[in-house]
Amino acid sequence: MGAAERVKNFLKSKTFTLLCILVAIMAFFWYFSANHSFLSVRNITSILYSMVLFILFSIGVSLLVIFGEFDLSPGYVGTAAGATLATILSGTGIPWFLVMLICLLLGIVFGLINAVLVNKFRVQSFIATLAVGSFLAKGFSYIISGGRAIAIDHPVIDWLASYKLWDVVPVTVIISVALILVYGIVLAKTQFGRSIYLCGGNKEAARLAGLDPKKLSYLLFANSGMLGAMAGVLFASRLKSGNLDGTNSYSFPAVTAVIFGGISFGGGSGNMVGCFLGLLIINAFNNGLTIMRVSPNWTGVASGALLILALTLDYLSNRRVRRQIGGKTS
Amino acid sequence: MEKLLEFKNISKAFPGVQALDNVSFSARGGAVSALLGENGAGKSTLLKILSGDIQPDAGSVCIDGEDRRFASPYQSIKASVSVIYQERQLLGAMNVMENVFLDDLHEKFGIVNRSELKRKTQEIIDIFELPVKPTDIVGRLSVAHQQMIEIMKAYRRGSDIIAFDEPTAPLTDKEIAILFKLIRELKERGKIILYVSHRMAEIFQITDDIIVLKDGQLVTTLRTSGTNERELVKAMVGRDIGDTYSNLKRNEIMGDVLLEVKNLETDYVHDVSFELRRGEVLGFAGLVGAGRTEVMRAVFGADPIISGEIKLEGKPVRFKKPKDAIGSGIALCPEDRKDQGLILGRSIRDNVSIPVLSKLKRGLFMSYRAEEALAAEAVRKYSIRTPSTDKRTVELSGGNQQKTILGRWTSDKMVTKVLILDEPTKGIDVGTKAEVYQMIHDFAATGIGVIFISSELPEVLNVSDNIIVMQNGRVTGRVSRQEATEELVVAMSMLE
Numbered sequence: 001m002g003a004a005e006r007v008k009n010f011l012k013s014k015t016f017t018l019l020c021i022l023v024a025i026m027a028f029f030w031y032f033s034a035n036h037s038f039l040s041v042r043n044i045t046s047i048l049y050s051m052v053l054f055i056l057f058s059i060g061v062s063l064l065v066i067f068g069e070f071d072l073s074p075g076y077v078g079t080a081a082g083a084t085l086a087t088i089l090s091g092t093g094i095p096w097f098l099v100m101l102i103c104l105l106l107g108i109v110f111g112l113i114n115a116v117l118v119n120k121f122r123v124q125s126f127i128a129t130l131a132v133g134s135f136l137a138k139g140f141s142y143i144i145s146g147g148r149a150i151a152i153d154h155p156v157i158d159w160l161a162s163y164k165l166w167d168v169v170p171v172t173v174i175i176s177v178a179l180i181l182v183y184g185i186v187l188a189k190t191q192f193g194r195s196i197y198l199c200g201g202n203k204e205a206a207r208l209a210g211l212d213p214k215k216l217s218y219l220l221f222a223n224s225g226m227l228g229a230m231a232g233v234l235f236a237s238r239l240k241s242g243n244l245d246g247t248n249s250y251s252f253p254a255v256t257a258v259i260f261g262g263i264s265f266g267g268g269s270g271n272m273v274g275c276f277l278g279l280l281i282i283n284a285f286n287n288g289l290t291i292m293r294v295s296p297n298w299t300g301v302a303s304g305a306l307l308i309l310a311l312t313l314d315y316l317s318n319r320r321v322r323r324q325i326g327g328k329t330s
Numbered sequence: 331m332e333k334l335l336e337f338k339n340i341s342k343a344f345p346g347v348q349a350l351d352n353v354s355f356s357a358r359g360g361a362v363s364a365l366l367g368e369n370g371a372g373k374s375t376l377l378k379i380l381s382g383d384i385q386p387d388a389g390s391v392c393i394d395g396e397d398r399r400f401a402s403p404y405q406s407i408k409a410s411v412s413v414i415y416q417e418r419q420l421l422g423a424m425n426v427m428e429n430v431f432l433d434d435l436h437e438k439f440g441i442v443n444r445s446e447l448k449r450k451t452q453e454i455i456d457i458f459e460l461p462v463k464p465t466d467i468v469g470r471l472s473v474a475h476q477q478m479i480e481i482m483k484a485y486r487r488g489s490d491i492i493a494f495d496e497p498t499a500p501l502t503d504k505e506i507a508i509l510f511k512l513i514r515e516l517k518e519r520g521k522i523i524l525y526v527s528h529r530m531a532e533i534f535q536i537t538d539d540i541i542v543l544k545d546g547q548l549v550t551t552l553r554t555s556g557t558n559e560r561e562l563v564k565a566m567v568g569r570d571i572g573d574t575y576s577n578l579k580r581n582e583i584m585g586d587v588l589l590e591v592k593n594l595e596t597d598y599v600h601d602v603s604f605e606l607r608r609g610e611v612l613g614f615a616g617l618v619g620a621g622r623t624e625v626m627r628a629v630f631g632a633d634p635i636i637s638g639e640i641k642l643e644g645k646p647v648r649f650k651k652p653k654d655a656i657g658s659g660i661a662l663c664p665e666d667r668k669d670q671g672l673i674l675g676r677s678i679r680d681n682v683s684i685p686v687l688s689k690l691k692r693g694l695f696m697s698y699r700a701e702e703a704l705a706a707e708a709v710r711k712y713s714i715r716t717p718s719t720d721k722r723t724v725e726l727s728g729g730n731q732q733k734t735i736l737g738r739w740t741s742d743k744m745v746t747k748v749l750i751l752d753e754p755t756k757g758i759d760v761g762t763k764a765e766v767y768q769m770i771h772d773f774a775a776t777g778i779g780v781i782f783i784s785s786e787l788p789e790v791l792n793v794s795d796n797i798i799v800m801q802n803g804r805v806t807g808r809v810s811r812q813e814a815t816e817e818l819v820v821a822m823s824m825l826e
Contacts, residue, residue: 189695191687198684201673208632208670209738210656210685268675 014262014270017313018277021306025281029288038291041168048173051283053078053247055176055276056231057254058261059183060224062275065258066187067220068200068267069118069125072251073133074228076141077110079246081232083141086150086242089157096156103229110137111225115218133251141244150242161237172234179227184272196220200267257282260310282306333359333394335491335522340389342375349375350386351546357539359490362513362523364533364554367543367566368759373526374416376543377493380524381413382406393491407433412484413493416757418476422469427451429468430482454482459508472619473500481509485516492516493524498532499757502617503824510536528759529786530559542566567761574764575792581774584609584795587644588779589660589748591629594638598624599803602638606748606779611770613794614783616823621803622783623665626750630662631655642747656685659747661739663754665783667728671735674724678716678734679705681723686743708737712769729762736769749773750781755789767793787816799823 010016029038037043057074064071081103088099110132117128163171187193199206199213207213228247235247261278263270285306289299336356342349350372357363365373378384380391382400390397393409400406406413420429427447428435436443436450451464460478462471468479477500484492494513498506513536516523525537533540534554542549542565549565585608594602599621606612614622627633629640631649640647642658649655652662664670672681682705683690690700705719712733716726723731732754739746751770755763770793774780784790790797791814799807799822807822 191691191696194680194687194696198673198676198680201675202669205664205670205673206684208630208652208662208664209681210653212651212653268673 015273015277017310018262018274018281021310021313022277022281022284025285025288029284029291033288033291038288043287043291045168045170045173047280047283047287048177049170050287051279052170052172052176053231053235053250054254054257054279054283055180056227056234057247057250058257058275058279059180059272060220060227061254062258062261062263062270062272063183063187063196064125064220064224065255065263065265066200066267066270067196067216068203069217069220070255070265071114071129071221071224072126072255073110073114073129073137074107074224074231074254075247075249075251076133076137077107077225077228078232078235078250079244079248080110080137080141080144081107081229082236082246083145083150083242083244085157085233085236086152087144089152089154090150096154100233103233104226107225107227107229107232108222109225110228111222112218114225115221118221119214119217134248138248141242141246145242145244147244149244152236152240152242157237157240160234161240172238175234180272180276184276187272197268200269202268253282256307260307281310333490333520333522334392335524336392336395337376337379338390338392340376340379340386340391342372342379342384342386348546350379352389353543353546353548354389355541355548355551357522357524357541359520359522360517361538362517362525362536363539363541364537365524365526365541365543366533366562367549368761371543371566371759372546373543374495375546377413377415377495377524377526380406380411380491380493383413407487407489410487410490411493412487412489412491414480414484414495414497416495416499418480420468420476420480423467425465425467426455426462426471426479427464429479430454430486432483454486457485458482458512474502474505474618477501478505478509481512485512489521491522491524493526495526496528496757497525498527498529500618502619506532528757530562533562534559563760566759574760574767575788577764578767578793579771581609581611581771583775585777588642589629590639590641590644591625592639592641594625594628594640595636596624596628596633597636598633599628599800602800602803602805604798604805604808606781608747608777608779609774611774611780611782611793611795613790613797614781614800615787615790615797615819616785616800616806618785620800620823622800623752624803625800626662626752626781626783629655630660630750632662659745660750661685661744661746661748662750663732663735663739663752665752665756667731667735672723672731675722677705677720677722678709678714678726678737679719681734682708682719682738682741684738686741689743704741704743705737708734708741711740712737712765727758729758729765732758732762732766736766740773746778748779748781750783752783753785754782755784755786763789787819791816791819 026039030036060074061071084106085099085103088094088102089096113136114129114132117123117132118125160171165171165174187196195211195216198211199216203213232247236242257278258275260282261270261274263274282303286299286303289302334356338354340350340353353372365376367373379386382402382405390399392398398409400409430451431447436446448464455462455464458478460475462475468476477497481497497509501509513523527533537554540552540554540557540562542562544566587605588608589606592603602625616622624633628635631651631654635648647658668674679701683701690697690704702719708714709716709719714730714733716730723734726734739749755766770780770782782790782794795811797809797814797819798805799819801823809818
């Protein structure tokens with residue numbers, strides 16, 4: 001592929017559309033914010049900080065959506081993991097790293113339950129993960145915590161919640177950015193990542209060509225559960241408590257960001273750059289509205305308008321491509 | 331007055347290809363006009379313009395001298411045009427009568443009159459002589475019956491202009507006979523009928539005029555009675571390809587037994603046994619639905635096996651998934667290229683490299699260079715027509731799609747011992763078919779055992795070394811090429 005063609009492809013890509021939206025939003029809020037404070041180091045850090053949990057949830061969901069499945073459970077799994085963390089840390093002498101391991105394993109178990117429902121019982125992943133999340137995982141949070149919030153008092157948790165590199169960058173920001181970077185590279189460059197795209201394009205054709213979509217499905221659901229649990233642990237450490245609502249409300253926004261980032265529901269397309277940009281745009285936009293003292297009552301409407309705008313732009317730029325493939329691939 | 335359908339100076343371009351270039355011809359009422367041409371000649375585009383699915387860049391469609399421009403399929407149907415596409419457009423979850431009367435559900439005060447609907451549907455079913463009920467769910471019917479229901483829809487509308495796009499592809503001989511009877515009847519009633527097919531025999535059997543297209547241009551229009559097969563092929567391909575089968579350079583060397591299947595039993599097939607030798611081309615003949623595909627899917631590990639024995643190079647094997655079969659050297663090109671063979675949204679390169687991804691790595695990462703080399707080799711070896719390996723396979727013609735799949739299984743990173751080809755020439759043009767036959771024998775010459783499933787008798791009889799005939803999930807005959815005649819194989823595949 002020649003350089004000119006590469007540039008042409010980039011200008012047509014979703015990434016480019018997202019970058020344009022991002023730059024527009026940045027410029028707008030920079031210009032209108034008091035003292036141009038929108039682009040101060042402090043504010044940028046604060047935007048990134050608000051993205052941490054969403055990044056963790058979105059990575060897992062992104063991989064599944066590219067694979068052609070869906071996951072609505074990780075928010076609830078996060079709550080369950082947070083409640084578990086608080087309960088065990090405060091009630092037993094089990095060392096902190098083991099406790100964290102248990103929490104991640106718990107996430108993996110919920111993910112595997114999703115995978116079993118989807119693969120063995122052929123339940124649609126939308127329904128299966130909603131059921132596992134909003135009933136099983138949510139119920140589990142209540143059972144393990146006895147139905148109340150449990151405070152956490154532990155030095156490692158304190159460190160996780162408050163440590164800042166060079167007194168500026170919170171450690172959780174580093175963790176989340178590092179994770180999305182690693183997952184992005186794995187997805188784009190490795191055999192594993194390629195298999196996800198191929199299965200997302202057409203599972204039966206991929207299977208007949210020697211891939212193992214079933215195995216991949218188990219791995220990806222387990223992965224999404226694990227990342228959900230990890231986010232739950234970080235959330236609990238921020239609150240210093242295993243809260244019963246926890247990260248429940250994060251499930252849908254995470255999915256929204258994934259779609260915003262150009263990862264289409266048909267499967268087989270999208271990437272982590274898009275996912276990250278999608279999250280960045282949504283969070284920067286919300287942050288900007290807050291800085292400009294827009295009433296919180298209106299921020300939801302504004303975010304909705306932004307989402308519709310982005311999806312419309314995406315639709316317009318891809319209309320021709322979609323007509324060619326038709327309904328065949330989805 | 332005799333009806334007349336005219337295409338006047340039609341042009342249509344798609345990104346990167348001139349699908350139709352100034353095409354003009356006419357079709358008269360009371361006659362069947364064949365549209366003939368290789369894949370990519372522009373036949374489907376013409377039908378889509380006729381149905382209002384797409385609009386031409388230039389030119390017009392005239393009916394009885396009146397300029398008609400259909401902006402949508404709805405307008406075209408209202409103007410008494412029915413186009414029956416290759417891809418069935420049925421509602422699988424609805425029943426036969428709802429599908430047949432989709433746009434006219436006989437409502438009374440806004441409520442569907444079921445008994446009336448049922449009666450009228452039964453009338454049409456009787457005309458079509460089909461063993462289905464108006465209340466049968468369409469998705470559960472056989473593919474052949476679904477195709478007939480698609481045709482019923484057009485028949486029911488009583489359209490003046492009816493276009494068929496490869497209507498017989500999924501049909502068995504029985505339904506083809508019924509279809510031809512219906513077409514003749516429609517013809518006698520003065521309808522204009524367009525008929526697209528790759529099957530020469532049909533063209534001579536049913537059509538009156540032939541319109542030959544090539545690369546989006548009109549080559550010639552002929553009277554069927556005044557031409558012959560050879561002349562047609564020459565017009566389509568642009569050269570005299572002679573007799574496909576006698577020009578075939580056959581592989582004559584056969585080795586020891588490679589694959590042995592004994593008493594295979596699955597949900598679909600019963601007591602199937604056969605042997606395949608190295609370098610052998612083993613044909614599987616039979617009607618659509620005879621169980622040939624199902625045998626191969628079971629051997630390949632795509633469907634579960636109930637009992638039976640499979641030996642590969644003398645060693646018993648039983649594959650749980652296709653991946654394992656591929657690892658042992660068995661490859662399958664499925665019948666349905668678009669749904670099972672290719673990942674249409676991905677490039678040629680991505681489709682070729684799937685089974686050997688692990689051999690195309692540099693360290694942890696996929697090596698673009700190694701993948702590109704592999705795909706470029708396939709493009710070169712099989713002369714796949716494409717500007718680059720980046721082209722998504724959805725944009726390729728049927729023949730080039732098939733070559734891409736063959737490229738996948740025969741790259742130098744694969745160790746394919748058994749190559750199973752399920753209807754590899756379905757829907758591809760005459761010129762490419764001959765290429766595929768030659769490829770089959772070239773594969774055999776390298777010691778690969780080739781299983782060649784085909785529902786087209788002449789090709790399966792002429793290309794294979796030995797032929798196995800199946801019927802209703804059982805093997806009903808085995809013949810060598812020397813013994814095989816069409817009559818014999820038809821008898822084995824249809825008679826009890």
